[in-house]
Amino acid sequence: MHTRNPYVLLLSIAALFVACGSAEEQINRRASAAQAANNAPALTPDGMAIFRQYCVLCHGADGKLGLNGAKDLTATTLTLEERINIIAYGKKLMTPFNEILTPEEIKAVAEYTQTLVSKQ
Ligand code: HEC
Structure with a gap:
C-alpha cells in the first residue's frame, strides 16, 4: 500500500x-x-427457417419432394389443426416433432406449409 x-x-x-x-x-x-x-423470435418463430431445417429432407423446399412416402404439401387439404397434429405426433415415416420443436414453432411451420399450398 x-x-x-x-x-x-x-x-x-x-x-x-x-x-x-x-x-x-x-x-x-x-x-x-x-x-x-x-x-x-420465440414468440414469432420463423416457419420457413424451421421448414428448411427439419422438413425439406422428406418434403423438399417446395413441399413436393415426397421422399419416404411424404405427402405433397402443396396438394394437402388439411386444416391448420390437422397439420399441427401430424407435425407434433408424426405419421408413418414422419418424425414426431413435439420433442424437437416448441408448440409455437410447430404452429409457425404448420402455417408456413399453408403458404406452400396458396402459392400453387
Ligand atoms: C422423415 C421424413 C419426414 C420429415 C422429416 C417430415 N415429414 Fe411430413 N410427412 C412425411 C410422411 C411420410 C407423411 C405422410 C404420412 C401419411 O402417410 O399420412 C408426411 C405428412 C405430412 C403432412 C400431412 C400432409 C397430408 O396431406 O396428409 C404435413 C402437414 C407434414 N408432413 C408436414 C411436415 C413438416 C412441417 C415437417 C417439418 C417440421 C415434416 N413434415 C417433416 C414425412 C416426413
Missing part, C-alpha cells in the same frame, strides 16, 4: 463496491436485454 491512512483505504474500498455494484447492474441490464431479444 502506498498509504497507511485508514481513511483513504476505506474510501478506496467504498469506491470498489460502487464500481462492482454498477458493473453488476450493467450485466443484469444486458442479461434482460438479451432475454428480451431471445424472447422476441
Whole structure:
C-alpha cells in the first residue's frame, strides 16, 4: 500500500463496491436485454427457417419432394389443426416433432406449409 491512512483505504474500498455494484447492474441490464431479444423470435418463430431445417429432407423446399412416402404439401387439404397434429405426433415415416420443436414453432411451420399450398 502506498498509504497507511485508514481513511483513504476505506474510501478506496467504498469506491470498489460502487464500481462492482454498477458493473453488476450493467450485466443484469444486458442479461434482460438479451432475454428480451431471445424472447422476441420465440414468440414469432420463423416457419420457413424451421421448414428448411427439419422438413425439406422428406418434403423438399417446395413441399413436393415426397421422399419416404411424404405427402405433397402443396396438394394437402388439411386444416391448420390437422397439420399441427401430424407435425407434433408424426405419421408413418414422419418424425414426431413435439420433442424437437416448441408448440409455437410447430404452429409457425404448420402455417408456413399453408403458404406452400396458396402459392400453387
Ligand atoms: C422423415 C421424413 C419426414 C420429415 C422429416 C417430415 N415429414 Fe411430413 N410427412 C412425411 C410422411 C411420410 C407423411 C405422410 C404420412 C401419411 O402417410 O399420412 C408426411 C405428412 C405430412 C403432412 C400431412 C400432409 C397430408 O396431406 O396428409 C404435413 C402437414 C407434414 N408432413 C408436414 C411436415 C413438416 C412441417 C415437417 C417439418 C417440421 C415434416 N413434415 C417433416 C414425412 C416426413
